[in-house]
Amino acid sequence: SQQGEEDPQALSIQEGENATMNCSYKTSINNLQWYRQNSGRGLVHLILIRSNEREKHSGRLRVTLDTSKKSSSLLITASRAADTASYFCATDAKGGTASKLTFGTGTRLQVTL
Amino acid sequence: NAGVTQTPKFQVLKTGQSMTLQCAQDMNHNSMYWYRQDPGMGLRLIYYSASEGTTDKGEVPNGYNVSRLNKREFSLRLESAAPSQTSVYFCASTPWSLAELTDTQYFGPGTRLTVL
Numbered sequence: 001s002q003q004g005e006e007d008p009q010a011l012s013i014q015e016g017e018n019a020t021m022n023c024s025y026k027t028s029i030n031n032l033q034w035y036r037q038n039s040g041r042g043l044v045h046l047i048l049i050r051s052n053e054r055e056k057h058s059g060r061l062r063v064t065l066d067t068s069k070k071s072s073s074l075l076i077t078a079s080r081a082a083d084t085a086s087y088f089c090a091t092d093a094k095g096g097t098a099s100k101l102t103f104g105t106g107t108r109l110q111v112t113l
Numbered sequence: 114n115a116g117v118t119q120t121p122k123f124q125v126l127k128t129g130q131s132m133t134l135q136c137a138q139d140m141n142h143n144s145m146y147w148y149r150q151d152p153g154m155g156l157r158l159i160y161y162s163a164s165e166g167t168t169d170k171g172e173v174p175n176g177y178n179v180s181r182l183n184k185r186e187f188s189l190r191l192e193s194a195a196p197s198q199t200s201v202y203f204c205a206s207t208p209w210s211l212a213e214l215t216d217t218q219y220f221g222p223g224t225r226l227t228v229l
Binding site: 031033035040041042043044045048088090092098099100101102103104105106 | 117144148153154155156157158161163169171172203205207216217218219220221222223
């Protein structure tokens with residue numbers, strides 16, 4: 001079953017605007033990651049936030065994590081047409097002796113000129 | 114570094130045919146994974162190999178087998194393909210270790226498989 005659920009499923013904005021997408025998950029986690037997928041390509045890692053962190057920045061990306069609500073958000077500031085892609089959150093559940101990520105269903109972002 | 118490579122890029126099979134999807138990574142990663150991606154479903158884990166010599170089932174293993182040939186290579190086999198296995202298949206790897214718990218995954222470009 002899917003651990004993460006992204007919201008919204010699709011988002012259309014104009015270049016220069018900010019894009020916010022949300023992820024909810026079900027179980028306790030070691031970390032939460034965000035990935036981007038351009039159409040027809042493999043996923044590319046964007047950012048990782050650990051369960052003991054609340055906010056993290058990387059360039060135009062800002063990720064927040066609220067473990068009490070089991071939710072995360074990804075903010076892309078000053079979006080560009082090149083940001084058009086699908087974005088997935090992925091969680092690594094606590095415990096176990098191997099890394100297994102569970103991916104959400106993704107948010108499709110369209111950035112228009 | 115080529116990263117994670119997958120072959121073939123595209124494949125069309127008839128129901129009942131068999132095939133092997135190949136995956137290789139040149140990053141000396143310990144763990145490797147096979148996912149399938151269906152429209153609107155995100156990625157689902159088929160099988161994974163935490164380290165050379167070990168393999169384990171993921172969320173959707175039925176109809177598939179895997180082999181971790183060595184540290185670099187991890188293959189996925191469909192013994193008798195079914196239309197329900199039409200999907201895009203991705204291989205991934207990570208340097209994950211219990212000591213570091215750093216499990217960013219690196220993905221290959223995918224294989225588009227159609228089963229008629």
